[in-house]
Amino acid sequence: MRVLYHLPLSPHCRKVRLALAEKRIPFELRLERVWERRPEFLDLNPAGMVPVLEEENGLVLADSYVICEYLDEAYPETPLLGRTHAERAEVRRLVAWFDGKFNDEVTRNLLYEKQFKRMLQRGNPDGPALRAGYANIKGHLEYLGWLAETRSWLAGSSLSLADLTAAAQLSALDYIGDVDWTLSDAAKDWYARIKSRPSFRPILAERISGVAPPEHYDDLDF
Amino acid sequence: MRVLYHLPLSPHCRKVRLALAEKRIPFELRLERVWERRPEFLDLNPAGMVPVLEEENGLVLADSYVICEYLDEAYPETPLLGRTHAERAEVRRLVAWFDGKFNDEVTRNLLYEKQFKRMLQRGNPDGPALRAGYANIKGHLEYLGWLAETRSWLAGSSLSLADLTAAAQLSALDYIGDVDWTLSDAAKDWYARIKSRPSFRPILAERISGVAPPEHYDDLDF
Numbered sequence: 001m002r003v004l005y006h007l008p009l010s011p012h013c014r015k016v017r018l019a020l021a022e023k024r025i026p027f028e029l030r031l032e033r034v035w036e037r038r039p040e041f042l043d044l045n046p047a048g049m050v051p052v053l054e055e056e057n058g059l060v061l062a063d064s065y066v067i068c069e070y071l072d073e074a075y076p077e078t079p080l081l082g083r084t085h086a087e088r089a090e091v092r093r094l095v096a097w098f099d100g101k102f103n104d105e106v107t108r109n110l111l112y113e114k115q116f117k118r119m120l121q122r123g124n125p126d127g128p129a130l131r132a133g134y135a136n137i138k139g140h141l142e143y144l145g146w147l148a149e150t151r152s153w154l155a156g157s158s159l160s161l162a163d164l165t166a167a168a169q170l171s172a173l174d175y176i177g178d179v180d181w182t183l184s185d186a187a188k189d190w191y192a193r194i195k196s197r198p199s200f201r202p203i204l205a206e207r208i209s210g211v212a213p214p215e216h217y218d219d220l221d222f
Numbered sequence: 223m224r225v226l227y228h229l230p231l232s233p234h235c236r237k238v239r240l241a242l243a244e245k246r247i248p249f250e251l252r253l254e255r256v257w258e259r260r261p262e263f264l265d266l267n268p269a270g271m272v273p274v275l276e277e278e279n280g281l282v283l284a285d286s287y288v289i290c291e292y293l294d295e296a297y298p299e300t301p302l303l304g305r306t307h308a309e310r311a312e313v314r315r316l317v318a319w320f321d322g323k324f325n326d327e328v329t330r331n332l333l334y335e336k337q338f339k340r341m342l343q344r345g346n347p348d349g350p351a352l353r354a355g356y357a358n359i360k361g362h363l364e365y366l367g368w369l370a371e372t373r374s375w376l377a378g379s380s381l382s383l384a385d386l387t388a389a390a391q392l393s394a395l396d397y398i399g400d401v402d403w404t405l406s407d408a409a410k411d412w413y414a415r416i417k418s419r420p421s422f423r424p425i426l427a428e429r430i431s432g433v434a435p436p437e438h439y440d441d442l443d444f
Contacts, residue, residue: 065314
């Protein structure tokens with residue numbers, strides 16, 4: 001069976017889990033405590049980071065960008081990157097937006113500061129970082145809401161990796177109670193739609209030891 | 223003529239310039255002072271970042287990941303991403319390594335702190351960030367040297383986007399004198415080879431107002 005090495009709250013891992021599930025590709029999920037720097041894992045990915053996908057034929061794919069591009073090339077049914085050059089450019093632009101800009105401006109400031117620092121005993125959350133994260137998420141939710149209002153899905157008429165990437169980031173932040181859904185009705189409606197998909201169920205059912213999500217987290221009519 | 227909006231010292235812009243030049247795709251280079259947040263530019267890329275490529279048919283591509291994947295799909299001659307799944311996984315893994323891990327651990331700590339902060343009058347370089355950057359670059363040069371020693375090019379037997387991405391990052395740092403090439407002979411030999419390619423000439427010839435590169439910067443036998 002193919003194996004996905006992951007961490008439960010990592011948005012990049014969640015993105016890959018959603019992509020695999022949308023494509024109905026079976027996989028076994030394996031928790032990798034990357035901070036332990038397990039030698040066998042470093043052999044698979046010298047960068048020491050998750051996600052890493054190990055195919056049954058031994059092919060190893062490290063990094064969510066690498067995995068998702070590969071999945072659309074190797075399993076082209078249920079395409080997640082679009083068909084035309086323009087569609088693919090728009091899907092990838094939003095993937096880069098949420099994996100890059102959103103992750104830098106929001107997720108690092110909130111999820112890393114509040115959750116990973118505590119777990120790794122690296123001290124208290126940094127006040128200015130938290131304030132920046134809470135300030136930045138507003139503009140991003142507004143932009144996401146505008147996209148959701150003007151299109152069926154974020155990148156156009158079909159569900160794409162753009163939706164999965166954005167939902168992966170937001171679901172991890174929602175788990176720690178850091179998404180104020182009252183800021184954008186359109187963003188909330190889009191998230192309710194994507195949250196209801198079968199691909200999302202295992203993610204919503206997962207619990208991290210010692211951290212309970214808010215009540216609305218796995219409520220499909222939140 | 224297609225237009226590439228760029229900043230001269232941005233590694234992500236340099237990567238795209240190298241990819242275009244290796245593929246012999248002509249383009250006009252346009253300087254975009256992203257901090258001025260020019261409305262016409264924000265219409266092209268709401269993220270407000272370079273690189274952005276505007277094709278002659280009006281197609282706009284924002285983000286170096288989006289542009290490079292598009293270039294290999296739209297101009298498949300001189301492929302830069304490899305052919306088999308395994309080759310493509312390895313090229314992209316190293317692209318993600320240098321654009322992600324190297325950029326976070328080294329380039330942000332040195333180039334942003336020393337050059338962009340000064341240019342944007344955002345205060346002095348942060349001491350701990352500089353120290354982290356100088357410490358981190360050592361391990362990366364060692365890894366790059368190991369790759370260069372065991373393979374013809376970084377990702378395998380052919381020049382690929384992995385080489386262009388690594389060279390783009392290192393050339394920007396080399397401009398500000400922050401690469402100690404004595405740390406790895408193999409990395410230095412690889413860089414001498416890539417620096418000698420015609421695609422590199424315009425980058426080595428470019429000068430940034432008020433910042434002179436070290437003497438070895440454009441010397442092909444440094």
